[in-house]
Amino acid sequence: MARDREQQKGDLLVLAPTGEDATVIARVLSSRSFDTRIVASLTEVCELLRNEEGLSVSGLVVTEEALEGEAAVLIKCLEDQAAWSDLPTCVLIVAGNPDSAAVRWRFFEALGNVTLLARPLTVEALLSAARGLLRARARQLQTKRHLDELKAAALMLEQRVAQRTEELMAVEQTLRQAQKMEAIGQLTGGIAHDFNNLLQVISSNMELIKVRIRQGRMVEIERHAQSATEATQRAAALTHRLLAFSRRQTLDPKPVDANQLVSDMLELLQRTLGPSISVNTAFAHDLHLALCDPPQLENVVLNLCINARDAMPEGGELRLMTENSKLRGRATVLHDLPEGDYVVLSVTDTGCGMTPEIAAKAFDPFFTTKPIGQGTGLGLSMVYGFTRQSGGKVTIDSRVGAGTTVSIYLPKLEGDDFPVAIKSQAPTAPLVASPKTVLVIDDESAVRTLCAEVLREAGYNVIEAGDGLAGLSLLESNLHFDMLVTDIGMPGINGREMADRARRTRPELRVLYITGYAEKAAFPNGNVDPGSHLLTKPFAIQDLLARVEQIIAAEKS
Ligand SMILES: Nc1ncnc2c1ncn2[C@@H]1O[C@H](COP(=O)(O)OP(=O)(O)OP(=O)(O)O)[C@@H](O)[C@H]1O
Ligand SMILES: [Mg+2]
Known part of the structure; x- marks a missing residue:
């Protein structure tokens, strides 16, 4: 009996409302160290079951008569038990009940975890049934403990994952900050380096001009002035590309026929690329008009062609291609562009190509793999800024040894994009007599x-x-x-x-x-x-x- 006592977690409920049955049963059970509790109705049983998930109840001993008329209440609250719980119930049936056996069995089955005990009872039968109830409940409580442990473990795991994610995000944030600082360092270093060189040229020439004036060597002044002017122009070109990269250049967008624009540049391009590179074109004949700043687009094409030339020191092929592109649905997410029609202009070379590491950095300002003096690393930065500011984008597709394609997407000119016709500018007129x-x-x-x-x-x-x-x-x-x-x-x-x-x-x-x-x-x-x-x-x-x-x-x- 001591074992039953140890394992017992809650009361055995006894529901036997007629006569002295309940008191007798409780007395017998208590005398063998079972904790019992006499209850008055099925409603009370249900309340106890609902309390703390029914942990205070280890089983139910109920007479068949007590179920009559109220069984639905019990069935409902048994259905509502926690997932681990299946209250063991012992129904004390009346031997020789005249009701149809089949109906009674269906009814008892509906109670679920049920044992039937025929009356009149023997003490041994009652005790053995009570032990059965306790054992069954003990198993269920063990299952509950396992479930609780699993839940706690899952919660801990969730917390660990959340904590780890937070840590990773913090590390990523630090990394991003470090990368940003590195990029800013590269940018400021690049600007300082290039500008100092140009300022050196300008200030030296200015000083020389003063010296030459003192010496009376006037003819040499022109040369120094010219040299200073050229350095100023180079500095201006540098700031221009920087502003283009930071998308802060002032653009003057106009309808552009990219086919025409490229065709007009072909002679210049062929001269720039030299005889060892053959230039060919593949133009879409129904190409949309694009909306962008034409001189800047020319700059972009020239920059891309110069990059292609530098990638083909032994010569090769350069292809300029145009096409229309319609971006809808998922494609807009992939391209990070709003839905719409775009004009795509691609420059493809058969040059050395880029490693993925170089391609990833190619748009960074001042990133260059070219020897000092041969590249500032601002060409693609400018292309990037210009396309973004124009409402488009630029992509690189490159493989080492196989060549590179750089494609720029420009928004198609839509009907209401350009409502005000810009008055074509008249050629320079000589100054009129009356001053303006x-x-x-x-x-x-x-x-x-x-x-x-x-x-x-x-x-x-x-x-x-x-x-x-x-x-x-x-x-x-x-x-x-x-x-x-x-x-x-x-x-x-x-x-x-x-x-x-x-x-x-x-x-x-x-x-x-x-x-x-x-x-x-x-x-x-x-x-x-x-x-x-x-x-x-x-x-x-x-x-x-x-x-x-x-x-x-x-x-x-
Ligand atoms: N067509 C290409 N093929 C292979 N590598 C390229 C190509 N275009 C660009 N790159 C790589 O990307 C780098 C950055 O290009 P970007 O045009 O920005 O600068 P750059 O050409 O080095 O200098 P800049 O254009 O300012 O004179 C290049 O140094 C080169 O390594
Ligand atoms: Mg370049």
């Missing part, structure tokens, strides 16, 4: 004074202002201006905002923006509004004059 008045605004006084001086020398009336607000008050006065030349990034209000406000009273105002880069606030998508013009700093004096003359001449026509 130009308002020049720049907060950088050296630039402003220089522009004003150049324009005055060319015969214009020039009025100057040092910032946007001063400029605006002039534009809102009664003074007459033929055009406005303005910087964009200025304290107070920027050039774009100023021009927009001035246009409320002067809708015809012609504007030439002179800017270092496309400031996002001024040109949210990097594009100049039609009707305005743009000159990128640094510019040559001749270019400034030519643009001003062009714009004023176009106004007249």
Whole structure:
């Protein structure tokens, strides 16, 4: 009996409402160390079962009569037991019950884990049934313990996975940060290196000019000035490519027939590539018009062809191909582009190809595998920035020894993309006798004074202002201006905002923006509004004059 006691976890419930049966049964069981509890109804049994998942109950001894009429209550709560639980039940049946045996059996079966004990009872039969109930329940409790352990293990595993994932994410974040810092280091190092070299050339030439003036060797001044000018142009080209990469160049998108654009470049390309490389084309004849900045696209093609040439030092084949591409559904995810029609322009070479490691870094600014002096590592960076800023993308498909294809995707020109027909610019007109008045605004006084001086020398009336607000008050006065030349990034209000406000009273105002880069606030998508013009700093004096003359001449026509 001691074993029964040890294993017992809850009470044996005794439900025998008629006569003294319950008390007798409980007494017999208790005398053999079974914990018993007399209950009054099946509802009470069900409540105890629901409590703490029925852990306080180890079995039920119930008389057949107690089930009558209420069996459905018990069946329902047995069905609702926890997954591990199947309450062992002992039904004390009446021997010689006149009811049909079949009906009674079906009913007992519905109770599930049931033992039948015929009355009148013997003590031995009752004790043996009670032991059976306890053993069955003990097994179930063991199963529950295993289930609990499994659940705890699963929970712990989940927590470990979550913790590990968190750790991995932290490591990845650190790695990304390190890569970012490395890229910034490469970028700043590259800029510093290239600019220092150019500044060296410019400052040395300036010093030499001063020396030559003192020496009276005037004829040599021109050479030094030329050398300084060339270095400035190289520096300008460098900033231009950097801005292209950072998608901050000011673009002037127009409808472009890529077939035509490439065809017009073929002669230049063949000359650049040399006789050992044969150039061929495969143009789609129903090619859509693309929407992008044409001179920049020419730059892209030239850069890709120069890369192809460098990859084929022994000569080879270069193929320029165009095609239409329709991106829908999954393809847009793969290409990381919005749904739509694109014009694809590919440059394929039969050169050395790239390893996956090189291809992965090829778009990084200043990444180059070329010897010092032969590559700045900005070509593909510029292509990347330009295509992204234009609403497209660039892909590389390359295999070592087999060659490379670089494809650029440009958005197709849609009907309403280009509502304002840009007036074709008239050829440069000679200056007319009556001088024109130009308002020049720049907060950088050296630039402003220089522009004003150049324009005055060319015969214009020039009025100057040092910032946007001063400029605006002039534009809102009664003074007459033929055009406005303005910087964009200025304290107070920027050039774009100023021009927009001035246009409320002067809708015809012609504007030439002179800017270092496309400031996002001024040109949210990097594009100049039609009707305005743009000159990128640094510019040559001749270019400034030519643009001003062009714009004023176009106004007249
Ligand atoms: N067609 C190609 N075949 C093989 N490798 C290429 C090709 N195009 C680019 N690369 C690799 O990618 C690197 C980066 O190209 P990217 O055009 O950005 O710079 P670069 O050509 O080295 O210098 P830059 O274009 O500024 O003169 C190249 O140095 C080269 O290693
Ligand atoms: Mg290149």
